[in-house]
Structure formats: structure tokens, C-alpha cells
Amino acid sequence: MDRITRRGVIRSGGLGAGFMGAAGLSATVSAHAATGPAVSSFPLAQVRLRPSPFLTSIEANQRYLLALSADRLLHNFRAGAGLEPKGAVYGGWEARGIAGHSLGHYLSALSLMYAQTGDVRFKDRAAYVVQELKTIQARNGDGYAGGTTVDRGGKTLDGKIVYEELRKGDIRTGGFDLNGGWVPLYTYHKVFAGALDAHRLTGDTDALGVAVGLGDYLGTILEGLSDEQIQQILRAEHGGLNESFAELHARTGHKRWLTLAERVGHKAILDPLSEGRDELNGKHANTQIPKVIGAARLYELTHNPRHARTAMFFWETVTKDHSYVIGGNSDHEHFGKPKQLSTRLDQQTCEACNSYNMLRLTRHLYGWSGKAAYFDYFERAHLNHIMSQQDPKTGMFTYFTPLVSGFGRVHSDPENDFWCCVGSGMESHSKHGESIYWKRGSRVIVNLYYASTLNAPEAKLTLDSAYPYGDTATITVQKAPKELALRVPNWCTTPSVTVNNKPAGKREDGYIVLSGLKAGDKVAVKLPMPVRVETMPDDERVLAFLSGPLVLAADLGPTTTPWEGFDPAVVSDSADNLLTKTATAHSYTLGGKGRPDTLKLRPFLEQHHNRTAVYFRRFGTAEWVSTEASYVAAAKERADIRARTVDVIRLGEQQPEKDHNFDGTPNTATITHIAERGRLVMKGFFEFDMAVGDGPLALQVTYGGRERNKAFRILVDGKVLAEETLSGDPQTTANLKTYPLAPDLTTGKSRIRVRFEATRDQWAFVYEARIFRTSAA
Template sequence: MTPSIFLTSVQANQRYLLSLDANRLLHNFYAGAGLATKGEVYGGWESRGIAGHSLGHYLSALSLIYAQTGDPQFRDRAAYIVGELKAIQAQQGDGYAGGTTVERNGKTVDGKVVYEELRKGKIRSTGFSLNEGWVPFYTYHKVVAGALDAHQHAGIADGLTVAVGLGDYLGNILEGLSDAEVQEILRTEHGGLTESYAELYKRTGNRRWLTLAERIRHHAIIDPLQAGRDELAGNHANTQIPKIVGEARLHELTGNTDQAKIAQFFWTTVTRDHSYVIGGNSDHEHFGLPRQLAQRLDQQTCEACNSYNMLRLTRHLYGWNGDARYFDFYERAHLNHIMSQQNPKTGMFTYFTALAPGMGRVHSNPTEDFWCCVGSGMESHSKHGESIYWKRGDAVAINLYYASTLDAPEAQLDMRTQFPLSDTVRITVAKAPRKLALRVPGWCAAPRLQVNGKAGGIRDGSYLMLAGLKAGDRIELFLPMPLHVESMPDDAKLVAFLSGPLVLAADMGADNSPSEGMDPALVTDRAQPALVPAGGLHQYRLGGQGKPGDLTLRPFFSQHDNRTAVYFRRFDPAEWPTAQVAWARAASKRADLAARTIDMIRLGEQQPEVDHNFADSGQSAAVSHIAERSRNVNTGYFEFDLAVAPGPLMLTVAYSGGQRNKDFRILIDGEQLVRERLTGEVTAARNVQTYPLPPEMTREKAKIRVRFESDEWQGVEVYTARTMRTKSI
């Protein structure tokens, strides 16, 4: 990679990877094997039952960075981890190495107990719990995949040794179970184990691994896809994508055409019927009904892990037939979702990419989060060079116009460009390929190609083909980037704008200030609204059609620190006078809410909790990976102070809209205010409940102590709590 947004991203990721301590990520692995630990466990998910998944991703990321940059310090660190895993396996004596933990008899114990229970046929499986362990097979896969990546990308021979040992331990358990028992286990998220076992077969030639790969195909998901049926609605999205990557890898190894059809059908279905304009998919981590996306815009759209895995699947499918439409999707998702995930100033990652108007991004803490998307983020931003250049028959193909040099037996090329922030690509030939194929993106209707200042190239489908090149030739490719509009598949009046490959978004202000006023809208009779150029590529304004006013639009991916609007509701001029009343009423309600509020706490955010003297019994979990943070009502309590004032008051609490049939209590200064069950209809928006505060609970007080408590785990997400006057003043 040469200077560009991609190199900046890789370098930011390098700094983050080097800041992490491998021994801290290995803490549970050492402890489980009875070895002395060499560092304290990290926070967030690493201090919970899913610990260990980060180590696998980290090992993959180190190996990928080494492959991308050739910097030996990353290989050295990967080799150290592989060596430690090998020593841990030797101590275990059976190939096992794991970092998961589980509760047994009130104590936290090594997660290996789950596997030994499975060996005996004791299976208790749900979507995310296997024998009360938090997705242990998912975490196991990450470690196997990390070892395989160390072998492939960093040339560490013991990576394969470790992977074989891990595969042998789990394989022995699965081989002792019936097919029905294996399928019961596969109900719990298990990552890409099918792909890992297929890869073990590829690298060793041992058919035992192929048999295991075939055996752990999850038929409840695979069989409908094989029959050409989309039954994805209601399924956890990222649980399914690695299964399909496994199908793709099996097809490559066996030639089984059914497995190819499964992968192709799934890819087409997800990209066409379940994906948003930035290329990401899912809402609250789940697929919905096909082509029903307009009502699924909120702060938990587009989990980053999903796009990480969809891009991996896309690479497989493109490799089979060279169909350029796969790279139209790849480019879309990579530029607009993956590149938006990492803040290049800090190297930190998002979990979700909120697409509701006025939402900002929440980035990870370097040592206290370790969500799944931190792990896949470490990998995604280690390998921006992996899909630029391809072999295509006797040609070298360029599929992504990312600034870079190619030094390969087939060709030596120097590609200078600031794409996608520029529409011009310049390539200097140092060693000429037999042919050079330049992808024509689907969004570009009229590319222009020159060789040494003269028009050249022959159009062959979605590629411009050049032959007869020689060392010293200079190629210039111009890719005009027109403005175009995409609407929701189920709502033609909910539109988004793209400039060439980049999704545009309105800047709605800094993300550390609340979004106030009306959501932005468009008033125009044009089904394909136009924007006003604002000086420079990818810079536009809404102009006079913008309501309640004009806004500036620029590339979505780069707006890391502000709130944005990606989708806009379009109103015809004739309907706007009536619609404006409801639109303004919503803004007025927000203004009235602000005027009547005496005090408010945003749960799950550090400073508001400090300001309100937050405390808990140790069981409350902060939900910190979404655009608006929250706290869970779990066993025990959490409590905080809120200011009060004279007059009739109420307590207003915003819960997640989808949670019902719960049982917990709210107390004021130790006295029960309400026993809440959260009844009523499920909604997509917040479930806001109002509780009148009896005068005796607030009389002659400046503040009250609010406590949420429960005798059993509830998992209710509480976003905000506020004391309010019952009437405007």
C-alpha cells in the first residue's frame, strides 16, 4: 500500500495491535492449563465467558499485517503466541487450548468442562448458550483460524501443528456423538468450524478432516438454501455467514456443485434482499423479512462482523468465475461499511453502524471492550491490499483502485491514486503483464482510458483490456463519479445518495451533543432528487428541498465523530403541508421534553454515571457497543441520583422497544415506586414508560436515589431515566 486512506487505516491498526499484550490475551489459556499467568486478563468480553475469541482474531491480524507489510515484528509476535499455544496444548495433554469460562456451582471454571460434558452426550443448546457456556465453539473456531492464518500468512510451521491439535481434540468429541447430537450442538453459534476443518483437509490431505467438515454442516440452515428458499428471517445473521463460507470452501475442495449453489444463492439473497445502501446487513444482529428494510433503521443496523464475513464469501465466489458484479458489492461494502468501522485517528472500531437519522458511532475502548467486531476489525484493517490484484486467465486484473504497488512474477505495477476521493488512476508499468484487465465499476457509465496519452483499451464485458504493454508505459484511467439515488426496496420514498462508489450522508453535528429538531426530509416531486454541488468531488447540499433546512452531504465512511443522516424521507410538494404538521409535532415533542426535564442520566456512559453517583451490586452490565449506550437490569441492583424540583413530577424511563414480560422493581430512596412487568405491544422504537412521583417522595428534596432491582436475571436494557415536570412551565 502507498499513501492513501487505506494505508492510514493499516498503520492505525498496526499501532493498536502493537499496543496489546499477547500475555494478557493468553491469561485464561494459561490458567485453564494450570500454568502461571503472565498478565492480567483484559476487560469487556475478555473478562467474561467468551474470553479467547480475541486471541484468535489477534493472531490472524498479526499474520495478515505481516503478509501486508513484511514487518517482522508482527511475525515474531504471532510466532510467540503459536509457541505458547503449543506449550499449553502439551500441558493439557490432548490438544485442547481455550480461554472460555463457565459458571458451575456458583464458581467460574475453565470452559473445557463444557466439552467434556458434550463428550458424554450431555448437551444443552440454545442460540448463544451451549451447556451454559457463551458460544464456546465460536471462540474455539477463532483460535483454530488464528493458528491456520499464522501458518499460511506468516509462514509459521507450528501454526498447522497447533491447528491439528485443536482439530483433533474437538474432532474426537464430535466423532463419538450421533448425527442428531451434533446437529443439536450446531444450534449454538459455532463460527466457521466447517471452513477450518475443510482447510485442515486441504493442508494435510487427511480425509478425517473432510469427513468432520461435512458432518458439522448445519442442516437447519443449509437445507433450505440448497432448495432455493430464503428462510433467513429471524436468524442471527453473522451466525449463518461463516457456515456459507464453509460451503464455498468445501465446493472448492470437492467439486460438489450443490455446495456452490448454496453459496451463490445465499450471497445473492443477502446482497439483494437483506442489505442496506452501505453494503451491510442485519438489524439488532438478525435478518428480517426479505426486502423489508424501511422499518429496520435504528442504532443497531449493520453489524461489522457480517460485512467482514460477506467480503470473505465474495472473494470465494469471484474466484470461481470472475464475475465483476461480485466486486461491485465488495467495493460498496468495503468502502462504506468496513472503512467507516475504524476511526483512523484512534484505531478503534464500531460494533454496529447506525443508519437512523441523527445517530453517531460508538468506538471501542482499547482495553475494556473486545467485542466480536473488535476482533474482526483487527483483521479487516490488516488486509486492505488483499483484493486489489488478481490473476484472470492470462491477464492481471485490477479490481480495486487502491494506491499500491504490485511486485509479482506476472507484472510489476505502480498505481498512484487517491481513489475513492479522486476519479483519476495512474499506473506506471515496470514489468508488463501479458494482458492487463481493468475493472469498470457498475456505477461508472463512461470510463476513459489512455496509454501514454492516447486512447486505448478494448471493452470486454465489465473490464477494459490492454495488451502489448511494455516497461515504462503510463496508463491513465478516468472514472467519472456521477450522483445517483437508491431507494429502499419496500419504500420508494425513503432514499439515499451515492457519489460514484461512496454513500453520502448529511452532517448533523458532533456526536457528543444530542440530536434535536426534526429529522431531515426532502420536499420534491422528483423521484430521483438532485443535490446541489458544494465545491469538490463528493460534496453536496440538500438546497431548498431540504427540510427543516439545508444540510451538507459528504462521504459517510469518513464521518467518524458526528451524527449523520443516510436515508431521507421524500415528500411531494402537495403532501408536505399536511405531513409537515406531524413532522413538526415530533420536533415539538422533543423540545417540550427538553423544557420539562429537570435531570437525566444516560445509562452505560461513564461521565453521566459518575455525575449521578452510579453504583451497583456488581451484576449490572453496561451495553456499550451501540450508538446509545444502556444498562441491563440483571440479578441485584443498580442505582443513581437524580435532581428534583418543586411541583408535580414524574420519572420517565426509556427501555428497549423489543423487550416485554419482565419482572423488576423501581425504588425511590429505598421505597418501592413500581413493580414493572413491561407489558404491551412490542415496538421497534423505545418503550418509554412514565411513573408519577408521589409528592411525599420528593417533598423538600434536592435529589432522589433511584434504584432498579431484580431477584433474577432480566436483561432489560435501560437507556435513560429522567425526572420531569408533569406540565410545561
């Protein structure tokens, strides 16, 4: 087993780049300015997927896209324009102020799916949405088409009111809200981008007209404001507006859009990056990535090296210093201190939108240089994060991917969530063929060994493989390119390539290059997949395991069963030779070196409904003797309390709340996008019944571990049990608080009514409440 630290991965051109110093940056910038992109991907319409996990994912997403109602997603757009809606509004985020972002993602996904499959149902659905947007713009009379809402004076109003306030110079934002609206510019960008995608991928000229209308309405407002006012607006999350304006310039040639694209670059974020400074700590991660994608697109259009420096430095910094083993980044949606990841393992790691956008950025940067190391990151994040995001049976998506031991994934409800990661998920799983094949002059490049066909003027190829589970791929040539370049992943040290069973090819900058191919040739690629260990950059005793391109994880049982054990650990004086292979591909055990010793590891991406362990702390054999008791004590305590439990309610889950007669003010929202569902303590109350029995008894409540300075009351049958002020710990997942129940609260009763009550909004997470006997007697 190979053992490498994260720093070792960086040096070898793996997860982080580390390969693009000042000289490399200057060379890339100069080459691109002189000749344009070095490499470009083949159009998605020229690629078809063959039977594989990727085709299965596409098919699951097809079913979901067709099951959704465009009219329901258009509800607010029509209502805001004074038109009668044709469908009822969906639930979740679509029933809140951010409504409308899903329509933009949906339009992009429909367009991508048409290009990926050629199925005209998706083109027709996209055309319908475009025509509806065109009608809505005509009714508004000024190019506006928005689906957001804003609450004012107890009334819910169309979000256009926010834009008209901006036009007058009335600008108020705390970072996410804009004049009280929930990220209206973020939603605007999604619709803008959707129209541009429909134009590019389906050829719908009306879609370009919709995009021009959207650009004109917002552009007219921005053009009336000073640069300082625009920068104030950009403090609110606004997606990739700079990218959309830049793309509108590329489509139309009008300089107005390029000027606007430059003006909506958020200087507070982009300027430090262009100067090589990592000031990302504490920043909301996915807010920043689209801004950098916009900078990358501007570089391609203007050749301004400042934009290239911004994009390249950001990519290297995030992949090298802020990313976990699956390629995802962020904890609780935010970046932390660089290389400080071992204490940032939580059920809210790795927001899916982040990787969706990082892969988009990677495609830009790879196109400038053609360096294979960019695809070492792309492959990792696509396989281990994006492919783990979707349940292939239901087509539903995760928001976060928990990397802390004992947690599992939570998937969206098809009609009642519509998180941002549902929107980006619809897109991610409509385009798995997008990055397999690339071209550079007369050279065709294979970067991903996903079973597929390429049917292009330059070449016709059929790629058969069981990748990522199998280590061989066969490429049958129907029409030969002048050269065929096959990527050698950084994890593969002994690749081999044959043409018609004879060794062939030469190594060149991360590729094996073949020439002289002809129709009928069969190219066999073998990429042995070694097992290896990676360690945390700030703690080499925290390990993760990989087999070839796949991150491995211990299966800790189904998510329907509570996790009762302690965090899995490794007991060994060395990090070498820890895994024992089983008869199944990419399946291993830790044998006697694991604690508990029954641990089995298999690919993380496929464990959609399991609790898992991805990272393992390693203890020396002597160290474990003195550490074991304290390490497992917490798990033993939890098991003991469960044995003494009288009643428990898991908040945020429909059946447990129904069983306990849950009630509360409407603003006590359900937390649905993280592994442990729960409730928010907000201004108002929520309450529920709990069974009691012989005492002595206590109420144990599980709060979010990071909840700090949250003050509220807990009452039992109308009597104050506790005046609580939480003081959380940023390094913990959950905070358990125990409140003894005085005998007079429970004597002679079979049930009590527990109430959480606040006089102001707290945004404190409450996951579970438990009544238990405080002694075995």
C-alpha cells in the same frame, strides 16, 4: 442525478447479483470442477499500499496490535492448562465466558499485517503466540487449547469441562450457549483459524502443528458422536468450524479432516439454502455466514455442486434482499423478512462482523467465475461499511453502524471491550491490499483502485490515485503483463482509458482489457462518479444518496451533543435532481428541498464522530403542508421537555453515573456496543441519585424500543413508583415512559434515590432517566 430503485440495482448487477441464474450456476460449477478457480488474488505479500485512507487505516491498526499484550490475551489459556499466567486478563468480553476469541483474531491479524507490510515485528509476535499455544497444548496433553470459562455452582471453571461433557453425549444448548458456556465452539474456531492463518501467511510450521492438535482434540470428540448429536451441537454458534476442518485437509491431505468438515455442516441452515429457499428470517445473521464460507471452501475441495449452490444462493439472497445501502446487513444482529428493510432502521443495524464475513465469501465466489459484479458489492461494503468501522485516529472499532437518523457511532475501548467486531476489525484493517489485484492465466486484473504497488513475477505495477475521492487513477508499468483488465464499476457509465495519452482497450464483461503493454507505459483510468438515488426495496419514498462508490450522509452534528431535531426529510414531487454540489468533492446540500433546510451531505465513511442521516423520507410538496406539523411534533416535544428538565442521567456512561452516585448488583451490565449506551435490567438492582426541585415533577425513562414482556419495579427512596411491564414495538428505536412523581416523594428534598429492581433477568435496555417539570409554570 440518476434515480434507481434497489430492484434496479439488482437488475443491473449492482448491490445484489441477480446475474447468476441456473444456467450461470451450472456453467460456473462445471468450469470450476474441470479447471479449478477461474481467478485468484495475488498474495498479500506482493502488494503494498501507498499513501491513502487505506494505508492510514493499516497504520492505525498496527499501533493497536502492537499495543496489545499477547500475554494478557493468553491469560485464560495458560490458567486453564495449569500454567502461571504472564499477564492480567483484559476487560470486557475477555473477562467473561467468551474470553479467548480475541486471541484467535489477534493471531490472524498479526499474520495478515506481516503479509501486508513485511514488518517482522508482527511475524515475531505471531510466532510467540504460536509457541505459547504449543506449550499449552503440550501441558494439556491432548491438543486442547482454549480460553473460555463457564460458571458452575457459583464458581468459574475452565471451559474444557463443556467439551468433556460433549464427549459423553451430554449436549444442552439454547442456540448460543452450549452446556452453559458462552459459544465455546465459536471461540475454538477463532483460535483454529488463527493458527491456520499464521501457517499460511508467515510460514510457521509449528502453527500447522497447533492447528492439527486443535483439530484432533475436537475431532476425537465429534467422531464419537452420532450425526444427530453433532447437529444438536451445531445449534449453538460455532463460527466456521467446517471451513477450518476443510482447510486442515487442504494443508495436510488427510481425509479425516474432510470427513469432519462435511459432518460439521449445519444441515438446518445449509440444506434449505442448497435448495434455493430463503429461510433466514429471524436467524442470527453472523452465525450463518461462516457456515456458508465453509460450504464454499468445501466446494473448492470436493467440487460437490450442492456446496456451490448453497454459497451462491446465500450470497445473492443476502446482498439482494437483506442488505442496506452501505452493503451491511442485519438489524439487532438478525435477518428479517426479505426486502423488508424500511422499518428495520435502528442504532443496531449492520454488525461489522457480518460484512467482514460477507467480503470473505465474496472473494470465494468471484474466484469461481471472475464476474465483475461481485466486486461491485465488495467495493460498496468495503468502502462504506468496513472503512467506516474504524476510527483512523485511534484505531478503535464499532460493533454496529446505526443507519437510523440522529445516531452516531460508538467505538471500542482499547482494553475494556473486545467485542466480536473488535476481533474481526483487527483482521479487516490488516489486509486492505488483499483484493486489489487478481490474475487469470496471463491476465492481471485490477478490481479496486486503491493506491498501491504490485510486485509479482507476472507483473510490476504502481497504481496512484485519490480513490475513492478522486475519479482518476494512473498505473505505471514496470513489468508488463500479457493482458491488463481494469474493472468498470456498475455506477460508472462513461469510463475512459488511455495508454500514454492515447485511447486504448476493449470492453469485455465489466472490464476494459489492454494488451501489448510494455515497461514504462502509463495507463490512465478515468471513472466519472455520478450522483444517484437508491430507494428501499419495500418503500420507494425512502431514499439514500450515493456519489460514485460513496454513500452520502447528512451531518447532524457531533455525537457529544444530543440530537434535538426531527428525522431529516426531502420535500419534492420528484426524486430527481435533489442534490446541489458544493466546492468540495462528494459534498452536497439538499438546498430548499431538505427539511431542515441546512442539511449538508458528505461521505458516510468519514463521519466517525457525527450523528448522521443516511435514509430520507420523501414527501410531496402538497403532502408536506399537511404532514409537517405532526412530523416535527415529536422533536418539538423533546425540546420542550429539555427546557423543563431538572436533572438527567445517561446510563452506561462513566462520568454521569459517578455524578449521580450510581450503584447496583454486578450483573446490571453496561451496554457499550451501541450508539446510546445504557444499562441492563437484570435480577437484582441498580440505583442512582437525581436532583429534584419545585413541582409538579415526573420521571421520564428511555427504554429500548423493542423490549417486550419485561417486568420490573421502579422505586423512589424505597417506595414503589411503578410496577412496569414493557410492551415494546419492533419498529421503534426507543420507548419513552413517563411516571408522575407524587408530591410526597419530592417535597422538602433536593435529591431522590431512583432504583430499578427485578426478581429475574430481564435483558431490558435502559438508556436515560430524566426528572422534568410537567408544566412550564
